[in-house]
Amino acid sequence: MRFLREESGQVLVFPGLFGARGQLKAAERPIDGAAKPEAFAARETAIRRRMAHCCFYCRWCEAPILLQHGNMGMMFGQPAMRQIDARSIATVCGACGHVGDYSLFRACHGFETRHKVIDTEATGKTILMDWLHCEEKTCSARVPFFMTLEHPLEEMEGRKLAASWLWEDVACASGHPIVAATPTIWGKG
Numbered sequence: 001m002r003f004l005r006e007e008s009g010q011v012l013v014f015p016g017l018f019g020a021r022g023q024l025k026a027a028e029r030p031i032d033g034a035a036k037p038e039a040f041a042a043r044e045t046a047i048r049r050r051m052a053h054c055c056f057y058c059r060w061c062e063a064p065i066l067l068q069h070g071n072m073g074m075m076f077g078q079p080a081m082r083q084i085d086a087r088s089i090a091t092v093c094g095a096c097g098h099v100g101d102y103s104l105f106r107a108c109h110g111f112e113t114r115h116k117v118i119d120t121e122a123t124g125k126t127i128l129m130d131w132l133h134c135e136e137k138t139c140s141a142r143v144p145f146f147m148t149l150e151h152p153l154e155e156m157e158g159r160k161l162a163a164s165w166l167w168e169d170v171a172c173a174s175g176h177p178i179v180a181a182t183p184t185i186w187g188k189g
Helices: 017-022 037-049 155-163
Strands: 002-005 011-014 050-057 064-068 089-092 098-102 116-121 125-133 142-149
Touching: 050 098, 064 089, 064 125, 064 142
Parallel strands: 089 142
Antiparallel strands: 002 011, 050 064, 050 116, 089 098, 125 142
16 A cells, blocks of 8 residues: 655555555566566456455345446445435346345345345446335336346347346335336336
């Protein structure tokens, strides 16, 4: 870690790459003093690939469901950081195919104390598939439907996948039921 002091007396801390560059082993340092690009590429990739994920546990099979928090609009972060304002999300479990609603906010449908935000390796990309609405006409809560994809899906492949999902007990943050839907990214019907 490198510390720098401003004229005002503030201390600036630069973690990560600044510290990694200064800690090259003697064998990795070329004679002319320039750093090898290969040595930094591996370290930068390792540093860049770890990111915050929301870790939810499937109600039916207990499998962990990891969604990239930054790609979800930081909706479970501090209020000033949120890009999406919703109290719960819906997602599908990759292990059993059940669609469920999950939340990190207490007193919301889908909250469980095991759900948390963790720092882990990024795999795939979390995308917003659709906004779901509950059956209650007076409820204004919309539920974003997120999914982590390892590779881009073609429309027909996505529709087949969506047809196999099991929609049981999916609800909005207030607990009103949500009917089964095919995400609009693949079209209805």
